[in-house]
Amino acid sequence: MPEGDTIFRSARTLHKALAGTIVTGFVTEFAQLAAVHDNTPVTGRTIEQVESRGKWLLIHFSGDLILVTHMLMSGSWHIYRRGERWRRGRSHMRVLLANETYEAIAFDVPVARFYTSRTLARNSAIPRLGPDPLRADFSAGDAAARIAAHPQEEIANVLLNQQVIAGLGNVFKSEVCFVCGLSPFARVHELSPDQVAALLAAAERLMNINVSDAASGGVITYTGARRTRNVSDAGARLWVYGRRGQACRRCGATILMRKQGSAARSTYWCPQCQPLPVPKAQPIAGWSTPILRRKVGC
Structure with missing residues (x-):
């Protein structure tokens, strides 16, 4: 199941294959993405960056356009050389991004939406994410x-x-x-x-x-x-x-x-290695009773 490590690796691979290249092909099964593409085409834009933020994957295009996807339980991004046979059927394709060398395919991805920098900050869950252990700025x-x-x-x-x-x-x-x-x-x-x-x-x-x-x-x-x-x-x-x-x-x-x-x-x-904490003792009136804690470390 996709967790933060899966999304991080997917973003890193997509960045290596796509960053700095021009989009030569874009196909999607999502109506909202298709409408944006019809009005302001994705093709011809440069892919500037691919990054992960927690369980979200963001693809940044020139002209302030950001494709945001979330895998939930079953989605995945694949990367193929042009003409290479896909490991999933066409019916599972939700988004296709191509440059001259590679095709990036989002299979069974249930959440995909375009944002600008402004709408991403105002209308998505991403700015509210907590610290990400995989980011260099983790606090x-x-x-x-x-x-x-x-x-x-x-x-x-x-x-x-x-x-x-x-x-x-x-x-x-x-x-x-x-x-x-x-x-x-x-x-x-x-x-x-x-x-x-x-x-x-x-x-x-x-x-x-x-x-x-x-x-x-x-x-x-x-x-x-x-x-x-x-x-x-x-x-x-x-x-x-x-x-x-x-x-x-x-x-x-x-x-x-x-x-x-x-x-x-x-x-x-494991119920033996991970017991519930012992309830803190309540001092008897007039007594001063120290609280004992069981120390547990990694």
């Missing part, structure tokens, strides 16, 4: 403050909130909580500042290892499966996600899965 301090603004919510739900931290989805949410030994059902007010900092450091580290690029400049799409463990066995690449009923790789307990939040998103965790 863990800003992200921590945004998390703290949701004290009564369960931490896994907060990590999915794109206005708190951009790019995390179900996989990274579950994996980050496991790596840090924190229950995904702990409420934000139950976590210490150090624990929140550890979650953010883990999110930044795990997402970045999934976008490493050893290529020397060619148009190469990352095809490896998402991983959060440094192992050579492809079947052991994740700690808990998708492993309900299997043994925890750390302690041997059985991995559990529960639907969480109003959207009923799947959350995987």
Whole structure:
């Protein structure tokens, strides 16, 4: 499923293939995109930049035109050399961008819209996105403050909130909580500042290892499966996600899965490695009782 790392890699590949080139072909199944193309053609424009912002992918054209797409659960961008056979059928094509060398195809992308810089700032969710762990300007301090603004919510739900931290989805949410030994059902007010900092450091580290690029400049799409463990066995690449009923790789307990939040998103965790926080002791009247916290780190 597309999360921030997938979109980042797609944007990087599209940028290598398209940036600085002139659009020679544009086809779309979206009426709004087609109407813009009819009135102010996309063909003949220069593609200036392709970037990711969380789970959104933005293609910037000359003349202040920006194509914004969101993959949701099933969409994907592919890049082909002109004349190369597509790996998906024509019926799945939603947007086609071509230059003299490549064709970029958006397959089954459910959200696609043109903006100008002004309308993007005023009429889209993108300016409200939280800090993105894959961007050079990622601010863990800003992200921590945004998390703290949701004290009564369960931490896994907060990590999915794109206005708190951009790019995390179900996989990274579950994996980050496991790596840090924190229950995904702990409420934000139950976590210490150090624990929140550890979650953010883990999110930044795990997402970045999934976008490493050893290529020397060619148009190469990352095809490896998402991983959060440094192992050579492809079947052991994740700690808990998708492993309900299997043994925890750390302690041997059985991995559990529960639907969480109003959207009923799947959350995987180890009940032994990730216990719920111990309730804070309430002091007896007239006594001064220290609060004991269990330290959990990545």
